[in-house]
Amino acid sequence: MGVRINDQLTIPDAELQWRFGPSGGPGGQHANTANTRAELVFEIGESTVLTEGQRNALTAEFGPRMRIVADDSRSQARNRDIALTRLAERAEQALRPKRKRAATKPSRGAKERRLRAKREQSQRKANRKYRPDRD
Numbered sequence: 001m002g003v004r005i006n007d008q009l010t011i012p013d014a015e016l017q018w019r020f021g022p023s024g025g026p027g028g029q030h031a032n033t034a035n036t037r038a039e040l041v042f043e044i045g046e047s048t049v050l051t052e053g054q055r056n057a058l059t060a061e062f063g064p065r066m067r068i069v070a071d072d073s074r075s076q077a078r079n080r081d082i083a084l085t086r087l088a089e090r091a092e093q094a095l096r097p098k099r100k101r102a103a104t105k106p107s108r109g110a111k112e113r114r115l116r117a118k119r120e121q122s123q124r125k126a127n128r129k130y131r132p133d134r135d
Contacts, residue, residue: 003084005091011049016087017041018080023071037071038079040087054095061094 002012020035043065044050044058058066068090070082106114 003088005088006095009049009054009091009095011042011047011087011091015042015047015049017043020076023074023079034074034076036074036076036079037069038076038083040066040068040070040080040083042066042068042087042091058091058094062090066090 002010003016004010017040019039019041021037021039022033022035023037044055044062045064047055050058066087068083068086070079070086072082073079
């Protein structure tokens with residue numbers, strides 16, 4: 001099956017590595033014995049389904065591997081689902097094309113506000129100076 005990232009990309013289960021361990025926090029005997037914390041690792045550089053552009057985008061965002069940890073729930077199955085959802089959301093966000101920022105000029109009002117604030121600050125500091133003629 002795999003994890004569906006978007007219309008063009010699905011990561012197969014064979015490329016995902018799972019580790020389980022005890023979850024932190026309270027919970028008594030159950031928390032001390034159950035391995036409910038799920039850690040999901042996806043090796044970006046070793047993936048066979050990524051294009052070069054996708055690999056570069058994910059590596060720039062996450063480094064050589066994506067590591068997702070979920071210990072939100074007391075259920076290992078629920079934590080697995082949470083980890084898979086987080087992986088899909090983060091990968092999709094990193095692969096989404098970034099919009100270029102359009103350069104804009106400050107408006108006339110913005111320039112006037114900035115200059116007025118500078119004048120006020122200058123006057124405030126000038127009023128702090130010691131002048132013997134004002135005593």
